[in-house]
Protein backbone atom coordinates (compact mmCIF):
# COMPACT_ATOMS: atom_id res chain seq x y z
CA UNK A 1 0.00 0.00 0.00
CA UNK A 2 1.39 3.43 -0.87
CA UNK A 3 1.63 6.39 1.53
CA UNK A 4 -0.94 8.42 -0.43
CA UNK A 5 -3.62 5.75 -0.01
CA UNK A 6 -2.95 5.64 3.76
CA UNK A 7 -3.06 9.46 4.04
CA UNK A 8 -6.22 9.67 1.92
CA UNK A 9 -7.91 7.11 4.19
CA UNK A 10 -6.79 8.87 7.40
CA UNK A 11 -7.93 12.16 5.88
CA UNK A 12 -11.51 10.82 5.83
CA UNK A 13 -11.47 11.06 9.62
CA UNK A 14 -12.56 14.67 10.21
CA UNK A 15 -10.67 16.25 13.11
CA UNK A 16 -10.20 19.55 14.84
CA UNK A 17 -6.84 21.27 14.59
CA UNK A 18 -4.52 21.97 17.52
CA UNK A 19 -1.28 23.81 18.03
CA UNK A 20 0.91 22.02 20.57
CA UNK A 21 3.05 24.46 22.55
CA UNK A 22 5.89 24.01 24.99
CA UNK A 23 8.69 26.08 26.50
CA UNK A 24 12.29 25.07 27.07
CA UNK A 25 15.15 27.32 28.26
CA UNK A 26 12.79 30.32 27.97
CA UNK A 27 12.06 29.60 24.28
CA UNK A 28 8.50 28.88 23.15
CA UNK A 29 7.95 26.36 20.34
CA UNK A 30 4.65 25.61 18.61
CA UNK A 31 3.60 22.89 16.16
CA UNK A 32 0.30 22.17 14.39
CA UNK A 33 -1.12 18.72 15.16
CA UNK A 34 -4.37 16.87 14.62
CA UNK A 35 -3.20 13.58 16.18
CA UNK A 36 -4.77 14.36 19.55
CA UNK A 37 -7.14 12.29 21.65
CA UNK A 38 -8.75 12.26 25.06
CA UNK A 39 -7.56 9.08 26.87
CA UNK A 40 -8.88 8.88 30.45
CA UNK A 41 -11.24 10.77 32.78
CA UNK A 42 -9.82 9.49 36.09
CA UNK A 43 -7.02 10.46 35.97
CA UNK A 44 -7.48 13.07 33.22
CA UNK A 45 -5.14 12.04 30.41
CA UNK A 46 -4.71 13.02 26.75
CA UNK A 47 -2.36 11.77 24.03
CA UNK A 48 -0.51 13.55 21.22
CA UNK A 49 1.63 11.98 18.48
CA UNK A 50 4.80 13.74 17.32
CA UNK A 51 6.79 12.73 14.21
CA UNK A 52 10.45 11.74 14.57
CA UNK A 53 11.59 14.59 12.31
CA UNK A 54 9.70 17.31 14.19
CA UNK A 55 11.70 19.86 16.20
CA UNK A 56 8.94 19.51 18.77
CA UNK A 57 10.00 15.97 19.67
CA UNK A 58 13.17 16.84 21.60
CA UNK A 59 11.58 19.93 23.06
CA UNK A 60 8.78 17.96 24.76
CA UNK A 61 11.19 15.16 25.75
CA UNK A 62 13.22 17.79 27.62
CA UNK A 63 10.50 20.12 28.94
CA UNK A 64 8.24 17.19 30.01
CA UNK A 65 5.20 19.43 29.49
CA UNK A 66 2.99 20.65 26.69
CA UNK A 67 -0.23 22.54 26.05
CA UNK A 68 -2.87 21.63 23.48
CA UNK A 69 -4.53 24.70 21.91
CA UNK A 70 -7.73 23.67 20.08
CA UNK A 71 -8.02 26.26 17.32
CA UNK A 72 -11.07 28.38 16.55
CA UNK A 73 -12.47 28.59 13.00
CA UNK A 74 -10.79 31.99 12.46
CA UNK A 75 -7.31 30.62 13.31
CA UNK A 76 -6.37 28.82 10.05
CA UNK A 77 -3.46 31.21 9.59
CA UNK A 78 -2.06 30.13 12.98
CA UNK A 79 -2.39 26.48 11.94
CA UNK A 80 -0.51 27.17 8.71
CA UNK A 81 2.18 29.15 10.54
CA UNK A 82 2.84 26.40 13.08
CA UNK A 83 2.83 23.74 10.33
CA UNK A 84 5.59 25.63 8.51
CA UNK A 85 3.22 26.35 5.58
CA UNK A 86 3.71 30.11 5.90
CA UNK A 87 7.42 30.71 5.48
CA UNK A 88 7.73 34.30 6.65
CA UNK A 89 8.72 34.44 10.34
CA UNK A 90 6.21 36.28 12.50
CA UNK A 91 6.56 37.16 16.16
CA UNK A 92 3.80 35.52 18.15
CA UNK A 93 2.71 36.40 21.65
CA UNK A 94 1.55 33.76 24.08
CA UNK A 95 -0.57 33.76 27.22
CA UNK A 96 0.23 31.54 30.21
CA UNK A 97 -1.73 28.59 31.62
CA UNK A 98 -0.30 26.39 34.35
CA UNK A 99 3.24 27.56 33.50
CA UNK A 100 2.81 26.78 29.79
CA UNK A 101 2.59 29.13 26.80
CA UNK A 102 -0.88 29.08 25.20
CA UNK A 103 -2.54 30.79 22.23
CA UNK A 104 -5.14 33.49 22.82
CA UNK A 105 -8.44 32.80 21.04
CA UNK A 106 -8.19 29.00 21.03
CA UNK A 107 -11.56 27.42 21.90
CA UNK A 108 -9.77 25.29 24.50
CA UNK A 109 -6.33 25.47 26.08
CA UNK A 110 -5.25 22.28 27.88
CA UNK A 111 -2.04 22.35 29.93
CA UNK A 112 -0.38 18.96 30.55
CA UNK A 113 2.65 17.38 32.16
CA UNK A 114 4.12 14.34 30.42
CA UNK A 115 3.54 11.12 32.41
CA UNK A 116 4.54 8.60 29.73
CA UNK A 117 5.93 8.33 26.22
CA UNK A 118 5.88 5.50 23.69
CA UNK A 119 7.85 5.30 20.44
CA UNK A 120 5.60 3.75 17.80
CA UNK A 121 6.96 3.57 14.26
CA UNK A 122 8.07 7.03 13.13
CA UNK A 123 6.09 8.89 15.83
CA UNK A 124 6.29 9.24 19.62
CA UNK A 125 3.08 9.20 21.65
CA UNK A 126 3.16 11.49 24.68
CA UNK A 127 0.62 10.84 27.41
CA UNK A 128 -0.18 14.10 29.19
CA UNK A 129 -1.80 14.48 32.61
CA UNK A 130 -4.06 17.52 32.45
CA UNK A 131 -3.05 20.16 35.02
CA UNK A 132 -5.17 23.13 33.87
CA UNK A 133 -7.85 24.03 31.33
CA UNK A 134 -9.19 27.31 29.89
CA UNK A 135 -12.26 27.43 27.62
CA UNK A 136 -13.54 30.12 25.22
CA UNK A 137 -16.82 30.37 23.32
CA UNK A 138 -16.58 29.79 19.58
CA UNK A 139 -16.66 27.31 16.72
CA UNK A 140 -13.67 25.05 15.96
CA UNK A 141 -11.40 24.92 12.90
CA UNK A 142 -11.72 21.53 11.16
CA UNK A 143 -9.41 19.42 8.95
CA UNK A 144 -10.90 16.91 6.49
CA UNK A 145 -9.58 15.40 3.24
CA UNK A 146 -6.35 17.39 3.63
CA UNK A 147 -8.30 20.69 3.72
CA UNK A 148 -9.38 23.18 6.34
CA UNK A 149 -13.11 23.44 6.94
CA UNK A 150 -15.56 25.08 9.30
CA UNK A 151 -18.84 23.78 10.66
CA UNK A 152 -21.05 24.91 7.75
CA UNK A 153 -24.23 23.87 9.47
CA UNK A 154 -24.29 24.76 13.13
CA UNK A 155 -27.25 22.37 13.43
CA UNK A 156 -26.80 19.69 16.11
CA UNK A 157 -27.93 16.28 14.82
CA UNK A 158 -30.42 14.56 17.07
CA UNK A 159 -29.20 11.53 19.03
CA UNK A 160 -32.67 9.95 18.77
Ligand code: FAD
Pocket residue numbers: 017028029030031032033034035036049050051052053054055056057079081082083084085086087089090091092143
Ligand atom coordinates in the same frame (compact mmCIF):
# COMPACT_ATOMS: atom_id res chain seq x y z
P1 FAD B 1 9.21 23.78 12.67
O1 FAD B 1 8.75 23.21 11.38
O2 FAD B 1 10.58 24.32 12.81
O3 FAD B 1 8.22 24.92 13.20
C1 FAD B 1 6.89 24.95 12.84
C2 FAD B 1 6.54 26.37 12.45
O4 FAD B 1 6.12 27.07 13.62
C3 FAD B 1 7.67 27.16 11.81
O5 FAD B 1 7.12 27.92 10.74
C4 FAD B 1 8.12 28.06 12.96
O6 FAD B 1 8.61 29.31 12.52
C5 FAD B 1 6.81 28.28 13.72
N1 FAD B 1 7.06 28.55 15.15
C6 FAD B 1 7.43 27.64 16.08
N2 FAD B 1 7.55 28.25 17.28
C7 FAD B 1 7.25 29.56 17.09
C8 FAD B 1 7.18 30.72 17.94
N3 FAD B 1 7.51 30.67 19.25
N4 FAD B 1 6.78 31.90 17.41
C9 FAD B 1 6.47 32.00 16.10
N5 FAD B 1 6.52 30.95 15.22
C10 FAD B 1 6.91 29.76 15.72
N6 FAD B 1 2.92 16.48 12.71
C11 FAD B 1 2.98 15.60 13.74
O7 FAD B 1 4.08 15.17 14.11
N7 FAD B 1 1.86 15.21 14.41
C12 FAD B 1 0.63 15.66 14.07
O8 FAD B 1 -0.36 15.30 14.71
C13 FAD B 1 0.53 16.57 12.98
N8 FAD B 1 -0.68 17.01 12.59
C14 FAD B 1 -0.76 17.94 11.59
C15 FAD B 1 -2.03 18.44 11.26
C16 FAD B 1 -2.16 19.38 10.26
C17 FAD B 1 -3.55 19.88 9.90
C18 FAD B 1 -1.01 19.86 9.59
C19 FAD B 1 -1.15 20.91 8.52
C20 FAD B 1 0.25 19.38 9.93
C21 FAD B 1 0.40 18.41 10.94
N9 FAD B 1 1.63 17.90 11.31
C22 FAD B 1 1.72 16.99 12.32
C23 FAD B 1 2.86 18.34 10.66
C24 FAD B 1 3.62 19.41 11.48
O9 FAD B 1 2.75 20.49 11.86
C25 FAD B 1 4.78 20.00 10.65
O10 FAD B 1 5.60 18.95 10.17
C26 FAD B 1 5.60 21.00 11.46
O11 FAD B 1 6.34 21.83 10.59
C27 FAD B 1 6.58 20.36 12.42
O12 FAD B 1 7.07 21.37 13.26
P2 FAD B 1 8.48 21.31 13.95
O13 FAD B 1 8.30 21.04 15.42
O14 FAD B 1 9.41 20.43 13.17
O15 FAD B 1 8.98 22.79 13.87
Ligand code: NAD
Pocket residue numbers: 006007008010011034035049050051083145146147
Ligand atom coordinates in the same frame (compact mmCIF):
# COMPACT_ATOMS: atom_id res chain seq x y z
P1 NAD C 1 -2.59 14.68 4.35
O1 NAD C 1 -3.45 14.22 3.23
O2 NAD C 1 -1.17 14.34 4.39
O3 NAD C 1 -3.24 14.24 5.75
C1 NAD C 1 -4.39 13.43 5.85
C2 NAD C 1 -4.26 12.61 7.10
O4 NAD C 1 -3.22 11.64 6.93
C3 NAD C 1 -3.88 13.38 8.35
O5 NAD C 1 -5.01 13.95 8.97
C4 NAD C 1 -3.23 12.30 9.20
O6 NAD C 1 -4.24 11.56 9.86
C5 NAD C 1 -2.56 11.40 8.16
N1 NAD C 1 -1.12 11.71 7.99
C6 NAD C 1 -0.56 12.58 7.10
N2 NAD C 1 0.78 12.58 7.23
C7 NAD C 1 1.07 11.71 8.22
C8 NAD C 1 2.27 11.28 8.81
N3 NAD C 1 3.47 11.72 8.40
N4 NAD C 1 2.20 10.37 9.82
C9 NAD C 1 1.01 9.87 10.23
N5 NAD C 1 -0.17 10.25 9.71
C10 NAD C 1 -0.13 11.15 8.71
O7 NAD C 1 -2.83 16.25 4.47
P2 NAD C 1 -1.86 17.40 4.03
O8 NAD C 1 -2.67 18.63 3.94
O9 NAD C 1 -1.05 16.97 2.86
O10 NAD C 1 -0.89 17.54 5.32
C11 NAD C 1 0.02 18.57 5.38
C12 NAD C 1 1.33 18.10 5.99
O11 NAD C 1 1.13 17.83 7.39
C13 NAD C 1 1.89 16.84 5.36
O12 NAD C 1 3.30 16.97 5.27
C14 NAD C 1 1.53 15.76 6.35
O13 NAD C 1 2.44 14.67 6.36
C15 NAD C 1 1.58 16.52 7.67
N6 NAD C 1 0.69 15.88 8.67
C16 NAD C 1 1.28 15.05 9.56
C17 NAD C 1 0.51 14.40 10.51
C18 NAD C 1 1.18 13.50 11.49
O14 NAD C 1 2.40 13.40 11.51
N7 NAD C 1 0.48 12.78 12.35
C19 NAD C 1 -0.87 14.60 10.55
C20 NAD C 1 -1.45 15.47 9.60
C21 NAD C 1 -0.65 16.10 8.67
